[in-house]
Amino acid sequence: MCGIVGAVAQRDVVDILIEGLKRLEYRGYDSAGVAVVDSQNKLHRVRRLGKVQELSDAVQNEPCPGGTGIAHTRWATHGAPSEANAHPHLSSDNIVVVHNGIIENHEELRGKLKTLGYVFTSQTDTEVIAHLVHHEFKSCDTLLSAVQLATKQLDGAYGTVIMDANDKDKFIVARSGSPLVIGYGLGEHFIASDILALLPVTRRFAYLEEGDVAEITRQSVSIFDENGNAVEREIKESDATHDAGDKGEYRHYMLKEIYEQPIAIRNSLAGRIIDDSIDSDVFGNNAEEIFKSIEHVQIIACGTSYHSGMVARYWLEEFAGISCNIEIASEYRYRKIFVPKNGLIVTISQSGETADTLAALRKAKDLGFKASLTICNVPGSSLVRESDLCFMTKAGAEIGVASTKAFTTQLVGLMMLTIALGKFNDVNQEKLKEHTQALLTLPNKIDEVLAIAPRIEALAEDFSDKNHSLFLGRGRQYPIAMEGALKLKEISYIHAEAYAAGELKHGPLALIDDDMPVIVVAPNNELIEKLKSNVEEVRARGGLMFVFADVDSNFVSDETMKVIDIPHCEIGIAPMIYTIPLQLLSYYVAIIKGTDVDQPRNLAKSVTVE
Numbered sequence: 001m002c003g004i005v006g007a008v009a010q011r012d013v014v015d016i017l018i019e020g021l022k023r024l025e026y027r028g029y030d031s032a033g034v035a036v037v038d039s040q041n042k043l044h045r046v047r048r049l050g051k052v053q054e055l056s057d058a059v060q061n062e063p064c065p066g067g068t069g070i071a072h073t074r075w076a077t078h079g080a081p082s083e084a085n086a087h088p089h090l091s092s093d094n095i096v097v098v099h100n101g102i103i104e105n106h107e108e109l110r111g112k113l114k115t116l117g118y119v120f121t122s123q124t125d126t127e128v129i130a131h132l133v134h135h136e137f138k139s140c141d142t143l144l145s146a147v148q149l150a151t152k153q154l155d156g157a158y159g160t161v162i163m164d165a166n167d168k169d170k171f172i173v174a175r176s177g178s179p180l181v182i183g184y185g186l187g188e189h190f191i192a193s194d195i196l197a198l199l200p201v202t203r204r205f206a207y208l209e210e211g212d213v214a215e216i217t218r219q220s221v222s223i224f225d226e227n228g229n230a231v232e233r234e235i236k237e238s239d240a241t242h243d244a245g246d247k248g249e250y251r252h253y254m255l256k257e258i259y260e261q262p263i264a265i266r267n268s269l270a271g272r273i274i275d276d277s278i279d280s281d282v283f284g285n286n287a288e289e290i291f292k293s294i295e296h297v298q299i300i301a302c303g304t305s306y307h308s309g310m311v312a313r314y315w316l317e318e319f320a321g322i323s324c325n326i327e328i329a330s331e332y333r334y335r336k337i338f339v340p341k342n343g344l345i346v347t348i349s350q351s352g353e354t355a356d357t358l359a360a361l362r363k364a365k366d367l368g369f370k371a372s373l374t375i376c377n378v379p380g381s382s383l384v385r386e387s388d389l390c391f392m393t394k395a396g397a398e399i400g401v402a403s404t405k406a407f408t409t410q411l412v413g414l415m416m417l418t419i420a421l422g423k424f425n426d427v428n429q430e431k432l433k434e435h436t437q438a439l440l441t442l443p444n445k446i447d448e449v450l451a452i453a454p455r456i457e458a459l460a461e462d463f464s465d466k467n468h469s470l471f472l473g474r475g476r477q478y479p480i481a482m483e484g485a486l487k488l489k490e491i492s493y494i495h496a497e498a499y500a501a502g503e504l505k506h507g508p509l510a511l512i513d514d515d516m517p518v519i520v521v522a523p524n525n526e527l528i529e530k531l532k533s534n535v536e537e538v539r540a541r542g543g544l545m546f547v548f549a550d551v552d553s554n555f556v557s558d559e560t561m562k563v564i565d566i567p568h569c570e571i572g573i574a575p576m577i578y579t580i581p582l583q584l585l586s587y588y589v590a591i592i593k594g595t596d597v598d599q600p601r602n603l604a605k606s607v608t609v610e
């Protein structure tokens with residue numbers, strides 16, 4: 001969510017910090033701040049409400065010279081967005097802190113620190129870290145030990161960076177529940193909550209592990225685990241592209257990412273299908289052995305990833321012959337669970353850092369699931385590191401808050417998992433082969449759908465004055481209707497609900513009038529006749545419908561129904577195909593409504609807080 005960037009170097013670092021913040025801005029964007037210590041140990045701190053650009057402009061007038069600095073974009077959890085609540089926070093003008101996460105015992109600590117004489121200037125939970133470190137530093141020789149003592153007293157989640165303005169040559173970083181990655185340069189070091197922030201300055205990275213605290217200077221990086229033992233964390237060379245943060249010719253990241261889906265899917269398939277079959281090794285070395293024994297799959301995810309998991313439940317039961325449940329991670333993590341025999345826990349997350357999903361995975365492992373597998377887009381992320389197996393989607397960096405290419409590549413991964421598991425069950429193996437072949441046709445099919453974008457753009461006009469909408473689908477397309485509704489809500493702020501079309505008559509039909517557009521997802525499959533009956537139920541009540549239908553399914557446009565032809569496709573890839581027009585529709589409606597497409601209000605990417 002929030003973004004952290006830090007640097008310790010000989011050169012002035014403020015431009016590196018601001019550029020890093022811009023590259024992370026999609027993760028949280030209600031306020032931003034930077035603090036730099038110059039060669040005279042003088043601290044320069046600038047904070048602004050609003051976008052990073054506000055901060056960048058402010059820094060032109062209030063220069064921040066110096067080689068050691070930390071910066072932050074905030075997505076408020078405690079205390080409204082305001083300059084006073086923006087990070088970095090200070091204690092006694094020398095301890096400087098930025099923080100991602102939530103300190104759950106902040107009230108108790110605040111009370112204790114107040115009795116010790118500390119005065120709070122913000123409503124954030126973060127400020128307790130600054131004062132607590134300052135307090136511990138009084139009885140410690142080093143900032144490192146002060147941070148080690150302070151972090152032991154914190155409950156909740158943090159990725160935090162702490163500087164002492166009186167000692168300009170270092171900062172201390174600590175991770176528990178919120179990711180941090182160290183960037184290695186030549187005679188300079190960096191810290192960030194995501195490598196994307198640091199790609200302009202280095203490609204060599206080491207992720208901190210849970211409980212790690214590290215002291216970082218220009219010349220050295222010393223990492224200690226949660227028990228205070230010195231440890232090494234592997235430094236890896238990243239092949240992420242430097243321009244991952246650029247919009248190129250597109251007006252918005254979201255549009256760019258919609259159009260990147262064919263290549264993202266090609267990359268996710270590359271080398272993973274050989275002779276119409278999927279090698280279990282795609283999921284990890286021991287995958288085949290594990291898959292042979294799996295009798296049940298439990299999927300855990302949040303938001304858009306939850307919708308891809310919902311599609312996979314249909315696939316796993318129907319195509320792979322294996323029982324499957326799916327649950328929202330924030331629910332799963334707090335309820336009593338019955339652990340199935342030989343169960344595989346599957347987590348899905350673009351970032352691999354989604355706090356609720358990570359907590360649910362840890363719970364499932366403790367409860368004794370046979371094995372864990374994650375479908376994830378970020379190598380080295382917490383979910384990848386903590387799962388036995390993984391399928392890495394190759395979507396590339398996804399910047400738009402509303403997920404697009406991460407979703408369709410997750411579906412590709414889940415279909416491959418379905419095929420890989422189906423191999424060991426008594427199901428029609430020829431059908432699995434057909435799904436495998438269909439996956440290979442997916443990028444070109446998506447290109448065909450993208451070609452109808454102007455038609456969808458024209459439809460968007462019909463939504464601009466609407467406040468509500470209904471999305472309908474059946475079977476494997478029901479989760480796609482849910483994903484379409486979520487996209488419209490997220491970026492156009494139009495209230496959108498999705499229903500399994502058969503459920504209409506049990507309540508939502510009461511909502512139908514000519515002010516409630518109804519969007520229908522209608523591939524030509526075994527449920528098409530049932531769906532047509534549902535469409536008639538809406539028509540009979542005066543509803544205005546937009547039907548995305550297979551060219552072969554014989555829907556005809558009239559005054560109550562606009563039919564948008566979608567090229568015919570194999571049933572296994574239909575969920576990915578029908579996602580595309582719904583993404584485009586949301587995008588064009590948002591353009592007409594004039595919303596902030598890439599950074600919709602109140603939302604943030606990579607939800608690393610509970």
Ligand code: HGA
Nearest residue numbers: 001002076077078100101
């Ligand atoms: N709790 C802190 C940091 C918020 C955060 O990490 N958001 O993702 C605050 O509210 O400032």
